[in-house]
Amino acid sequence: MTDEARPYGGGTSDPALKRVRTRHFQRAKEDGIKITGLTSYDFLSASIFDEAGIDFLLVGDSAGNTVFGYDTTIPVTLEELIPLTAAVVRGVKRALVVADMPFGSYENGPDEALRTAIRFMKETGCHAVKCEGGVRSAKQIKRIVRAGIPVMGHVGYTPQSEHGLGGHIIQGRGDEGADQLLADAHAVEDAGAFAVVLEMVPSEIAGRVTQELTIPTLSVGAGPKCDGQLLVWSDWAGFTRGRIPRFVKQYAQIGDTLMQAASEFRADVESGAYPSAEHEYGE
Ligand code: KIV
Numbered sequence: 399m400t401d402e403a404r405p406y407g408g409g410t411s412d413p414a415l416k417r418v419r420t421r422h423f424q425r426a427k428e429d430g431i432k433i434t435g436l437t438s439y440d441f442l443s444a445s446i447f448d449e450a451g452i453d454f455l456l457v458g459d460s461a462g463n464t465v466f467g468y469d470t471t472i473p474v475t476l477e478e479l480i481p482l483t484a485a486v487v488r489g490v491k492r493a494l495v496v497a498d499m500p501f502g503s504y505e506n507g508p509d510e511a512l513r514t515a516i517r518f519m520k521e522t523g524c525h526a527v528k529c530e531g532g533v534r535s536a537k538q539i540k541r542i543v544r545a546g547i548p549v550m551g552h553v554g555y556t557p558q559s560e561h562g563l564g565g566h567i568i569q570g571r572g573d574e575g576a577d578q579l580l581a582d583a584h585a586v587e588d589a590g591a592f593a594v595v596l597e598m599v600p601s602e603i604a605g606r607v608t609q610e611l612t613i614p615t616l617s618v619g620a621g622p623k624c625d626g627q628l629l630v631w632s633d634w635a636g637f638t639r640g641r642i643p644r645f646v647k648q649y650a651q652i653g654d655t656l657m658q659a660a661s662e663f664r665a666d667v668e669s670g671a672y673p674s675a676e677h678e679y680g681e
Contacts, residue, residue, distance in 0.1 A: 415492070416491075416492065417491075417494075418454060418492060418493055418494040419525075420525075420526065420548045420592040420593075422453075423453075423494075423613075423614050423626075424592070424612075424614070426453075426625065426626070427612075427613070432626055432627065433454070433593075433614060433616065433625055433626025433627075434451075434452050434453050434627060434628075435452065435454040435455065435456055435626060435627070435629075436452050436455060436456070436628070436629060436630075436631045436634065437456045437457070437458040437461075437464075437628075437629070437630045437631050438456070438457065438486045438489070438631060439457060439458075439461045439464065439465050439482045439485075440482065440485050440486065440489070441485045441486070441488055441489040443489070444485070444486040444487075444488075444489025444490050444493075444495075445489035445490070447493065447631070448489060448490040448491055448492055448493045451492070452493055453493060453494065453626070454493055454494040454495070454496055455490060455493050455494075455495050455496070456496045456498060456528065456550075456628065457479060457482050457495065457496070457497050457498060457524070458471075458528075459471040459474040459479065459498045459499075459500045459501070459557075459558070460557070460630050461474060461478070461479060461482055462474035464630065464632045466478065470557065471500070471557045471558055472501050472558060472560070474500040474501065475500055475502075475503075476499075476500055476503050476514060476517065476518075478500075479497065479498065479500055479518075480517065480518070483495065483497045483518060483522035483524050484521065484522040484523065486524075487522055487523040494525045495522075495523075495524045495526075496524065496525070496528050496550050497518040497522060497524040497526070498527075498529075499511070499514050499515070499518075499527055499530075500558075501558040504529050504535070505538075507537070507538070508537050508540070508541035509541075510538075511529065511535075511538035511539075511541060511542055512538075512542055512545055515527045515545070515547045515549075516545070516547070519547055525548065526547070526548035526549065526550055526592070527542065527549055527550070528549070528550040528551070528552055529542075529549065529551070529552065530552045530553075530556040530558050530559065531551075531553070531559075531582070532553040532579075532581065532583060532584075532585045532586050533581055533582055533585040535551070535585075535586075535589075536585040536586065536588065536589040537589075539551065539586060539589035539590060539591055540589040540590055543589065543590035544590070548592050549589075549591045549592065550591060550592065550593050550595065550616075551583075551586030551587075551589075551591040551593070551594035552595040552597065553569075553579060553582040553583050553586060553594060553595070553597075554570055554579060554582075554595075554596045554598055554620065555567065555568065555569045555597040555599070555619075556597065557597075567598075568598050568599065568600065569597075569598060569599050570596075570599035570600060570603040570604070571600060571603075576606070579596075579603055580606070580607060580610065583611055583615070584610070584611070587611050587612065587613050591613060593613055593614045593615070593625075593626075594611065594613060594614075594616065595615075595616045595617075595618055596616070596617055597618040597620065598618065598619040598620070598643075598645070599619075599620045600620075600621070601620065601621025601622065601623055602621075602623075604617060604620035604623055604624050605621070608623050608624050608625060614626055618630075618645070619643060619644075619645030619646075629646060629647075630646075633646045633648070634647070634648060634649055634650075635649060635650045635651075636648045636649075636650050636653050636654065637653050637656075638653070639653060
């Protein structure tokens with residue numbers, strides 16, 4: 399399908415779509431057009447991904463690992479995510495920006511969840527929020543949606559529950575796992591979410607969820623049958639040092655590029671090769 403023929407998205411080459419909205423997610427699913435998402439935590443990366451036509455940017459609590467250097471996403475706070483989300487919003491013209499509700503900011507019930515979502519909307523200008531959990535988070539999602547705030551669900555492997563789940567483990571396997579995943583995904587849809595992330599689940603069961611739900615499914619390691627794909631940008635761009643998950647395809651090696659650039663800069667400063675005349679101001 400050419401960009402011109404697309405009723406939705408197709409990158410910045412689609413002049414008709416000035417701003418991605420939640421209703422475009424629904425239309426994309428109905429029309430069989432795949433949705434693309436990346437995480438982003440700053441103004442510069444957000445403006446590049448937006449210009450490239452990425453449909454939505456998630457200011458994930460993966461910032462705990464990628465920005466703040468924590469071992470898990472559990473310590474991340476709302477106060478830490480608000481300025482990052484505001485910076486990402488300032489970087490976009492077209493993409494839908496989703497703020498991730500951090501651990502401890504919604505589990506206590508619908509009132510707490512709504513307070514958190516309202517803070518994100520008022521203080522950052524984001525367009526939607528995301529929260530982890532299916533059946534267990536349904537009441538929270540319902541309350542936020544009723545207040546007019548779009549919610550993206552997140553089921554399957556949910557990193558904030560790493561310890562409860564017993565580690566970094568694929569979800570939805572076996573009859574029991576599949577039943578749980580389906581129940582969680584349906585609970586999120588019934589609560590009014592506009593889309594749901596499926597993280598680290600086998601492709602076949604992700605395909606079943608995608609067929610059963612009317613809202614789009616967004617895969618993070620859930621295979622090609624989902625309605626869209628989402629990746630953590632530092633994994634995807636080869637910025638992350640160390641191990642990355644098997645489901646990630648790396649589209650660049652910017653970590654190596656930066657390492658080489660920093661080494662050359664150091665060598666040039668030490669040898670006196672930098673700065674040279676072209677970098678100096680005259681009288
Ligand atoms: O925080 C994050 O980046 C996420 C995605 C991996 C879904 O929640």
